[in-house]
Amino acid sequence: MSELTTHTLDVPGAVLTYDVRLPATPGPHRPVFVLGSPMGASGFEQLAALLDDRAVLTYDPRGMDRSTLAADGEVSVEIHADDFQRVLQAARALVGDGPVDVFASSGGAVNVLSWIVEHPDELGTVVAHEPPLWALLEDRDLQRRATQDIVETYQRDGFGPAMAKFVQLSMQDAPLTEDYFSQPAPDPAMFGMPTEDDGSRDDLLLNGNMRSLPWFSPDLDALRATSVRLVPAVGEAGPGTMPRRGGEALAAELGLDVVVFPGDHGGFTVNEWSPHNDPAAFAAALREVLKG
Template structure:
């Protein structure tokens, strides 16, 4: 794996840690969940053959400290962070953006607010529960997560959250697997666990209450690839992107694996991502 160039960017209320590999047009990778820049390590080197690949730790995560650790988190501010990275790394030139999970929510807001800076967005399973017809059920889930977090702490709350994300009757996640990882992957898991209280307490309630500008997204849907995991059909994070693709009359791309296919199937995920971006390149040149 190639060592990336490391940078620090001051933004409003935080300092972002970002990493850059390769040469070519900018491809900004926005992490989701408790992950940071390292969540894209499995695909970044291959993509760097054709792109300047940048990723980062979102504000408040891992190596991107907040000035005020108690500051309220908003999708709009996280999207502005991504915009500042675009301005730094690709000034005046439209970029390609990939977001997974909560990072996909950031990518969608970035598209609606700065469309002139975006060539293409790939949004993999953004958990936009507010667009779903059964949103009341999911609001109740989020309330249970917050209640569990207050009463019992982050790990029980994480279990409630994970159970709500899966299909009814799906097998639980194998917690033992985290103890059987190679050292580098185990270090990423350790960072992930350290980020869990912040993610559940600050990111989840704000991001999953976010309502996108659906009409604006539809008007920009020629620049948008909505995607989900081949193994996560019917699960909560999968459903909003599938719902929006049907509403917009656009295609829906299935990536290998489930919600975390980026981590569980990195080679196959990266190969398909490259193909999706190549299609965007051809369309941009035509």
């Protein structure tokens, strides 16, 4: 079994919490940094435990779970990418020098593209799993309009109504059309979400990622020229959904093959919402990809 230690790191505008798992018997594999956004370390526990033949680094993004965000703190693709680099440097005493591999999920798979451009020498293989890359989609303007409405709904009405709209948008399995905006707003209770506004406005997804991610355009020229082995990836479930289309679009832009992983958008974990996922199969597929 791996040995788990937890650490904190003061960075501009936040205090980050990260975990390091070291294998009981050191092997030849590079350390792997497993990350997401807004998902924190707890969402990757099942996957990290299965990668017990190498050092595994996980963390909570600023403002999520155990990590804090200053009252006037900001979040953006570039800031999250800087945090990846800061956490890695802080963990070097435990995981060692040299390039690390990365498995990045969802918003983390967008943020990692900025890290690749800024610090390619730190990275070996980077798996970008289902990045919601609005900028690369043919319906980008409608997608951005829908996300802007989610942000405005959150500020006006609170978590439940905004999150219901986010779930509704996430369930779309084809490019948006104008007809999407003529449907009634979803009832939060349909998704088991609160209908009352508790007054909070600090949700990292609705007040952070939804503000910044739709406007990020990756530096495709730099990514084509990088020495980093970038692997766009998607889940086998959910064809046509926006994050899967983002992964496919990234692969097409860079002239790369897209790798299909078992399961859905969160195929690395099994839970009440995704009971058919198989984390062990996902970990086996990730090991194969990281072999190169």
